[in-house]
Amino acid sequence: MTSVSAPSAAELCPDCGAPRGDLARFCEACRYDFTTGAGAGAVSASRSPSWTATVSVDHEYFAKVMARSEPEDQRLYFPTHSPDRHIPLTHVLITIGRRRSSGHTPFIDLGGASEDPGVSHEHAILIQQPDSTWSLMDKGSTNGTTVNGAEDPVVPYKPVPLTDGDLVHVGLWTTITIHRN
Numbered sequence: 034m035t036s037v038s039a040p041s042a043a044e045l046c047p048d049c050g051a052p053r054g055d056l057a058r059f060c061e062a063c064r065y066d067f068t069t070g071a072g073a074g075a076v077s078a079s080r081s082p083s084w085t086a087t088v089s090v091d092h093e094y095f096a097k098v099m100a101r102s103e104p105e106d107q108r109l110y111f112p113t114h115s116p117d118r119h120i121p122l123t124h125v126l127i128t129i130g131r132r133r134s135s136g137h138t139p140f141i142d143l144g145g146a147s148e149d150p151g152v153s154h155e156h157a158i159l160i161q162q163p164d165s166t167w168s169l170m171d172k173g174s175t176n177g178t179t180v181n182g183a184e185d186p187v188v189p190y191k192p193v194p195l196t197d198g199d200l201v202h203v204g205l206w207t208t209i210t211i212h213r214n
């Protein structure tokens with residue numbers, strides 16, 4: 034008989050950072066196996082059909098962010114030349130964030146030359162489900178994540194299902210559209 038020690042309230046999934054459910058074997062967000070330590074990435078790296086994320090500088094979303102921000106934030110300028118980026122989603126766990134000067138660079142990096150200063154270093158993740166659709170999970174980001182133009186941000190660490198064409202808004206002006214190819 035194996036004795037199981039009670040998890041601390043702060044136990045987090047090492048793969049995606051979601052809080053572990055009550056002695057749950059699998060992470061609710063990414064299906065990490067707490068018993069064997071097998072991550073979602075080990076399940077499959079290439080499920081069909083394939084998906085692409087389009088990263089856009091979104092003026093409509095920027096206007097909404099400015100409308101609800103403090104006057105001192107109004108000096109932020111909108112990037113004038115920033116073409117869309119098309120990023121194939123080639124992993125089952127896609128990190129979204131802003132790179133650090135040293136260390137980890139997220140899969141969808143909103144730092145660097147076309148930095149969005151409203152994005153947290155570890156902002157959110159996309160997690161592919163067994164049926165090949167995606168879930169979005171905010172990782173407790175500073176400014177939150179919204180979906181499809183909603184006013185209210187999604188609840189941190191609670192996966193939200195996405196479908197083809199859904200819009201994920203982060204930072205000051207970034208909209209990420211997911212497409213089934």
Ligand SMILES: [Zn+2]
Pocket residue numbers: 046047048049050051060061062063064065
């Ligand atoms: Zn997880």
